Amino acid sequence: MASYSAAAARVLDSAAHAGAQYADVQFWTIRSESLFVRNGDVRDASDVRSIGYGVRALVEGSWGFYGSDRFSDADFDRVAATATAIARSGSTIADRIPAVTPTARVVASWETPFTIDPATISVSERAKQLLAVEKSMHVAKNIVAAYGYVQLWTTTKEFYSTTGSAIVQTIRQAGAQCGATAIGKDQDAQTRTTPDMFYQGGGWEVVDRAKLADAAPEIGREAVILADAPRLPSGTQDVILSHEVLSLQMHESIGHPLELDRALGWEANFSGISWVKPTDVGKTRYGSELLNVYVDNAMPLGMATVGYDDEAVKPQRVTLIENGVLRAFLSSRDTAAQTGLPQTASTRAQDWASIPMVRMTNIGLVPHEGTLASIIAETKDGIYVDGMTSWSIDDHRLNFQFGPQIAYAITNGKRGKIYKQPTYVGVTPHFWGSLDRVAGPSEFVVFGSASCGKGEPEQNGKTSHACSVARFRKVKVGVKADA
């Protein structure tokens, strides 16, 4: 028996009494645990719990939302009435496109599969593991800082609507990282880390899968090398993107531009718009024939994997780009209805205080053939880049500049010299058009992000980008501020 069903009934009755033609309420219990160690000390050991509920009310095709953490009956009535009043205030604007009224009734429960319950790993054991990882990165005296962290989330959501829906879900996500900063002879500081995007759905096994203890000594050694490495010279080269860099490339130049609310102009003021429009579906070439991208919010290990999204839509796998041609967008009920495009169960709220909206959820790049080793072996003159320092892309999601942490020169199929600050730049369809190798299933991993920003007020979304590694031809690299 769901614990908030009685409260939900009161909220929904109050909303209907206040004039809402449809309403839903979602009760959230969010537990967020984090442990951060730095230079031998536990700098943060925290356990954050947030409990509240968000009410959506629909009046004459206009939505209103109110999020609260106050739980008396009087609060339930006030919050429902206010959400309805907010909806009504927006309905006074002429020439608007009305939202669709949900009619579905879904009764279900769902839980993220996991193998190791984080509760079985004590805080002292977590600290012991992380401190050992941190210590093993101090491989030289010029390592001035090293850190490690673990983050774990357990979120229980109960969704109820005036159409009779009742959905209870428990979602688990986790991630871990370590990194080291070294100072070079010229006093330059360079940082090398394990993937910033090692976040997946699941329990403590995700932390184990990050293999920080195995990676840490090499992270320290590469930080030391980078501190005295030369900057990557400017030029045009073939570039192989690691899992992490390719994940971020997909995130910024495929995931975000395919958010349908952005393509419709709803996000124009902050996140921006998109270089592709709904009318481009089936016509516009996004990249080379090797570019096959999908959304799958039931993807194993996905950070955005759920049984139902935050407006009770069940996930299904939808092809977004097929053989390089645009096929669909990431959508909500309203944006799908406006455009006639498929629903992708991509509506999410950050928490109970945030309005659900279209988010980049789980996207994947279909693997092709070969391995990282085989792609390097067949590259005559290029670089392999890994780690991320900075990234930036315009508000149409076209012009980007990425700054990986490290580049390994590749000459006649062999990995060689290391360069620091291997910036590269491109324009989305040209760059994806230069994609000529995508590694096969043996290289396929699910990386994710725990802090994708969008919306006003800004909401952090949890996303995944599943991919192998890939090569791009004739990329402009080594751009500099003083060029």
Next chain:
Amino acid sequence: MHEQDRAMTIAEAVLAASAGADQAQVQVTIADASYARFGQNYVTQNLESQQTTISLTYYIGKAAGSVSSADATPAGITRIVAQAKAIAQRVPPDTKFVSLPKPQTYPSPVPSYFASTAGATPDERVALLVPVFARMKRSNLTASGFATTQTQSLVVANSLGLRAGYTGTNCGIQVKAMAPSTSGYAESYALDVAAIDPAATAERAATKATVSREPFDLAPGRYTVVLEPSAFQAAVKALIEGLDAQDVLDDQDSWMIGRLGKPVFSPNFTLRSDWSNPQLANPPFDPNDGTAATTFAFIERGVPTAYSVSTYMGNKFAKPITGVTNSMIVDPGTKSHDDLIGSVERGVLISRTWYERVVNPRDASITGLTRDGVYLIENGKLTRALKNFRYFVSMLEVMKDVEFSNRAVLCEPELDLGYSCVVPDAKIAGFNLAAQTSFA
């Protein structure tokens, strides 16, 4: 002020329940935020939230456990104290921790609370948008943006007797006016919603969008630019991110290292921490631990002079404690906005930027993109609209030749980075507009 009193009552109860700790600190925030967001000239998201956050850090010796919750009931308080204590009992100590701050003496706060903002209704927020939509339709434009009203009460208290409290309001409107191949942007922020003029804001955005139709390609290169306040705030972030003892002493990745006391920038450039600026009206204490806020210059007439020092870092490195600043002020110059543009023979006016990222904190290099209004300046006049650029500059280099307007404007708070700014327009020479962003 009712919510601030409630926050302090909660904090006292949590501290009383934490009597077994060697030291304990409680922060309580009660925030109410409302946004009426719009796109395509109608309201697409219309929302309000009310959120209480109780954060306790419980110390046993130098070991600390931190727990946050919204549950202010006696049972909830008992629970968070037990959880924080349990963590502190199990984690190794932070050997660098010395002590929480002792009780502080705070200067008198500046007026920061306006009932007009705190009490704004959904209908009043939507009413702010009506003139915006009307102005857009007159010029066949569509608008995207929001109107927001917010109230926050904040209390910090610790077991050494420190007690700090603050309540403030803020509000704003952002308008991006659009038509095919053009856009224009304007914003207005204030503490009192009565000070927001949505029609004037919409007029500025619409005018920019209208004159930006059919922008042309200007070759990338180094230009004298005039950055309007929103754009300058984004660029100066490359310097602000290195202004803390955490960056300078602990992480050692600040541009300040090796440059303190040396003439690095133009003598026109002064950057201050000033919580008492009436446009900001920030609390007279560090929201992280209640340390009394101080007013000082980070950069004084082009010379880097100081960085902010938290209690933790001050104790660790034996430095005078300033508190972590959340109030950034760039001193204005003497010329008007128009005169600043009038002094440019050939250059570029940039209204707004996007996706700014520090590429290398050691040389304060930053990249980003222009958006929503870029114009060619010829012989002191705006002559043509331009397509957008990516810029990539070292702020250490370009701020050697800078001049400011006499208007200093409150900008959108940098919530992620924990500060807000009052900055003027900046005329900067040799600004690297590295690439065009069109792709045809």
